[in-house]
Amino acid sequence: MKIGILGYGNLGRGIECAIRQNEDMELAAVFTRRNPENVKILTEGVPVYPAEELENMQGKLDVLILCGGSATDLPEQTPSYAKYFNVIDSFDTHARIPEHFDNVDAVAKESGHVALISCGWDPGMFSLNRLYANAVLPNGKDYTFWGKGVSQGHSDAIRRVEGVKDGKQYTIPVEDALAAVRNGENPELTTRQKHIRECFVVAEEGADQAKIEETIKNMPNYFADYDTTVHFISEEELKEQHSGIPHGGFVFRTGVTGWEEEHNHIIEYSLKLDSNPEFTSSVIVAYARAVYRLSQEGASGCKTVFDIAPAYLSPKSGAELRKHLL
Amino acid sequence: MKIGILGYGNLGRGIECAIRQNEDMELAAVFTRRNPENVKILTEGVPVYPAEELENMQGKLDVLILCGGSATDLPEQTPSYAKYFNVIDSFDTHARIPEHFDNVDAVAKESGHVALISCGWDPGMFSLNRLYANAVLPNGKDYTFWGKGVSQGHSDAIRRVEGVKDGKQYTIPVEDALAAVRNGENPELTTRQKHIRECFVVAEEGADQAKIEETIKNMPNYFADYDTTVHFISEEELKEQHSGIPHGGFVFRTGVTGWEEEHNHIIEYSLKLDSNPEFTSSVIVAYARAVYRLSQEGASGCKTVFDIAPAYLSPKSGAELRKHLL
Numbered sequence: 242m243k244i245g246i247l248g249y250g251n252l253g254r255g256i257e258c259a260i261r262q263n264e265d266m267e268l269a270a271v272f273t274r275r276n277p278e279n280v281k282i283l284t285e286g287v288p289v290y291p292a293e294e295l296e297n298m299q300g301k302l303d304v305l306i307l308c309g310g311s312a313t314d315l316p317e318q319t320p321s322y323a324k325y326f327n328v329i330d331s332f333d334t335h336a337r338i339p340e341h342f343d344n345v346d347a348v349a350k351e352s353g354h355v356a357l358i359s360c361g362w363d364p365g366m367f368s369l370n371r372l373y374a375n376a377v378l379p380n381g382k383d384y385t386f387w388g389k390g391v392s393q394g395h396s397d398a399i400r401r402v403e404g405v406k407d408g409k410q411y412t413i414p415v416e417d418a419l420a421a422v423r424n425g426e427n428p429e430l431t432t433r434q435k436h437i438r439e440c441f442v443v444a445e446e447g448a449d450q451a452k453i454e455e456t457i458k459n460m461p462n463y464f465a466d467y468d469t470t471v472h473f474i475s476e477e478e479l480k481e482q483h484s485g486i487p488h489g490g491f492v493f494r495t496g497v498t499g500w501e502e503e504h505n506h507i508i509e510y511s512l513k514l515d516s517n518p519e520f521t522s523s524v525i526v527a528y529a530r531a532v533y534r535l536s537q538e539g540a541s542g543c544k545t546v547f548d549i550a551p552a553y554l555s556p557k558s559g560a561e562l563r564k565h566l567l
Numbered sequence: 568m569k570i571g572i573l574g575y576g577n578l579g580r581g582i583e584c585a586i587r588q589n590e591d592m593e594l595a596a597v598f599t600r601r602n603p604e605n606v607k608i609l610t611e612g613v614p615v616y617p618a619e620e621l622e623n624m625q626g627k628l629d630v631l632i633l634c635g636g637s638a639t640d641l642p643e644q645t646p647s648y649a650k651y652f653n654v655i656d657s658f659d660t661h662a663r664i665p666e667h668f669d670n671v672d673a674v675a676k677e678s679g680h681v682a683l684i685s686c687g688w689d690p691g692m693f694s695l696n697r698l699y700a701n702a703v704l705p706n707g708k709d710y711t712f713w714g715k716g717v718s719q720g721h722s723d724a725i726r727r728v729e730g731v732k733d734g735k736q737y738t739i740p741v742e743d744a745l746a747a748v749r750n751g752e753n754p755e756l757t758t759r760q761k762h763i764r765e766c767f768v769v770a771e772e773g774a775d776q777a778k779i780e781e782t783i784k785n786m787p788n789y790f791a792d793y794d795t796t797v798h799f800i801s802e803e804e805l806k807e808q809h810s811g812i813p814h815g816g817f818v819f820r821t822g823v824t825g826w827e828e829e830h831n832h833i834i835e836y837s838l839k840l841d842s843n844p845e846f847t848s849s850v851i852v853a854y855a856r857a858v859y860r861l862s863q864e865g866a867s868g869c870k871t872v873f874d875i876a877p878a879y880l881s882p883k884s885g886a887e888l889r890k891h892l893l
Contacts, residue, residue, distance in 0.1 A: 376880035
C-alpha cells in the first residue's frame with residue numbers, strides 16, 4: 242500500500258512514524274505547501290514534493306492522507322483531492338461534519354474514490370464507542386470527558402492575551418464527576434462540573450500578571466464557564482515541563498436493562514495518550530488500510546468510521562482474527 | 568423486524584426484555600424444547616411454541632436468536648437453523664470458534680441467510696476492542712481481565728464437590744495488576760496475579776467443611792492456579808446476597824508510537840454489568856438489527872462482530888449518526 246502525506250506538521254510526522262509500524266505500508270512521498278527544501282522528513286529515501294506535484298501523482302498513491310487543519314485547509318482540500326485519490330482526513334469541527342460529508346461524498350462518488358473523513362480519536366474512536374454503546378444500551382445516558390491533555394485552541398487563546406509571551410493549557414476532567422458517573426449515579430453535570438482548565442503562562446517582562454490572569458479567567462467560551470487556574474512560570478520551565486502534547490479522555494454510557502429496568506450497566510472507554518498527534522495518526526493509518534481495501538472492492542463515496550467493518554483495519558485475515566482476537 | 572427466540576432461560580428472557588427497548592423490533596414467538604405450557608413469558612400476546620414448530624415458521628421470522636449453550640446446543644443448532652433463518656448465537660467456546668464458523672458458513676451461504684456467531688461481550692464487545700486497539704497500536708501488549716462477576720462454570724464446579732449443597736463463585740481482577748497495567752508498567756502477569764476467586768458455599772448438614780475447602784482450592788484448571796477464598800454461608804444468605812448474575816471486566820492495550828517508540832499510550836475498555844445475561848442479550852439484539860439489514864442487502868454466510876460496520880447496529884440513519892454521535 243503506497244501512502245502519500247499532504248502537510249508535514251505534528252500530524253504528518255505522526256503518520257510517517259505510524260506507517261513504519263505497519264509492514265504492509267510504504268510512505269511514497271510527502272507533499273508540502275512550504276518550500277520542500279526546508280522540510281526534512283525522518284524516512285530515508287522518500288521524496289518531499291511541492292503540493293502542486295500531486296497533479297502528476299494520479300495512479301501512484303493508494304491513499305493520500307490529508308494533514309491540514311479543519312478550519313480552512315480540509316474543507317477545501319478533501320473534496321479537491323478526492324477527485325484524484327482515495328483520501329483520509331481528520332476533520333474535527335463536529336458541527337460542520339454533515340456539510341463536509343456531503344461535499345466530499347459528491348466528488349468521491351463521481352470520481353470513484355473512497356474518502357474517509359473525521360478520523361482520529363474524537364471524532365473517531367470516541368465516536369465509535371458512543372455508537373456501539375448507544376446501540377447496545379438504548380435506554381441510557383452518555384458522558385464524554387476530555388483530558389488530561391493539552392488543548393491547542395485554548396493554548397492559542399492564552400497566547401493572544403496582551404502581555405503573554407507563551408502558554409499552555411491543560412483540560413482536566415473533574416475527578417468527582419468521573420467518580421459519580423463510574424459509580425452509576427447518572428449525575429446532571431454543568432460545564433464547570435465536568436472539566437477544569439489549568440494554564441501555564443510565560444509573561445512578557447514587566448507585564449501585569451494580575452491583569453493577565455483576570456483576562457484569561459474571564460474569557461468567554463474558552464475559560465469563563467470553567468474553574469481556571471493560572472500559573473506564571475519561566476520560559477525555561479515551559480519548555481522543560483510542558484513541551485509534550487499529551488491528551489486522552491473518557492467515554493461512558495450508563496444504561497438500564499430488564500423488564501422493570503432493574504439492572505444497571507456501565508460501559509467505559511478511555512484513552513491515556515503521551516502524544517495526541519501520534520495516536521491520531523495511528524488511527525488514521527489503520528483506517529488507510531480499510532480505505533485501500535474498500536477501494537479495491539470497488540467501493541466509492543464518503544465514509545466515516547461508522548461505515549467500516551472493524552476487520553478492514555487489521556492486516557490479519559478473517560480466520561486469524563477469529564482465532565486470536567474473537 | 569420480527570424476532571424469534573429459541574430457548575427461554577436467562578438469555579432468552581434477556582432477549583425478550585431487550586426487544587422491548589427497541590421500537591423497530593417485535594417479538595414474534597418464543598420456541599422451547601420444554602413443554603410450552605410450562606413456559607411463562609413476560610410479553611403479552613406472544614405465543615410459545617415447541618421447537619419443532621420452527622419448521623413451519625420459514626418466512627415468518629426476520630431473525631432467529633439461538634439461546635442455547637455452547638457445549639452441546641449451539642454447535643448443532645446454529646448450522647441447522649441457518650438453513651431456514653437468519654440466525655444469531657452467543658457461542659463462547661473461544662477455541663472452537665473457527666470450526667463453528669466454518670460449519671455455519673457453509674450452510675448459511677448455501678441457504679442464502681446471514682448467520683452471526685459469538686455475539687455478546689466476550690466474545691463480542693471485548694473482541695471488538697481487542698481488534699480496534701491492535702489495529703491502532705500494532706506495537707503493544709494486550710490484557711483482558713474479567714470480573715468482578717459470577718462465573719457459571721466455576722459455580723457449577725463448586726456444586727459438584729461432595730458435601731456442597733449450593734454455591735456461587737466470583738471472579739475478581741487483582742487490583743494491583745489492574746493498577747500496574749493502567750500505569751503503563753506492561754507487567755508480565757501469571758494466572759494467579761491476574762484474578763482471584765471467591766467462593767460462597769452452602770454445605771450439606773454435617774459435611775466436612777475443611778475437606779470441602781481443600782477440595783475446591785486444589786481443583787485443577789478451576790481453582791488450583793488461583794488464590795481462592797472459600798466462605799461458608801447459610802442457604803438464606805446465598806439466596807439474599809448472591810442471587811444476582813453480575814459480571815464485567817477490562818480490556819487494555821498498551822502500545823508505543825513515535826520514531827524512537829518514545830510515546831506510550833493506554834487504551835482501556837471496561838464493563839460493569841448488573842446482569843450478565845441481560846447485557847449479552849442487549850448486544851445480541853443490536854446485532855439482530857445488523858443481521859436483518861445485511862440480509863435485506865442480499866448478504867449471506869457466517870459473520871462475526873468483526874465483519875459488521877458499526878452503523879448497522881443503530882436504528883438511526885447515517886446522517887443522524889454523523890450529526891449526533893460522530
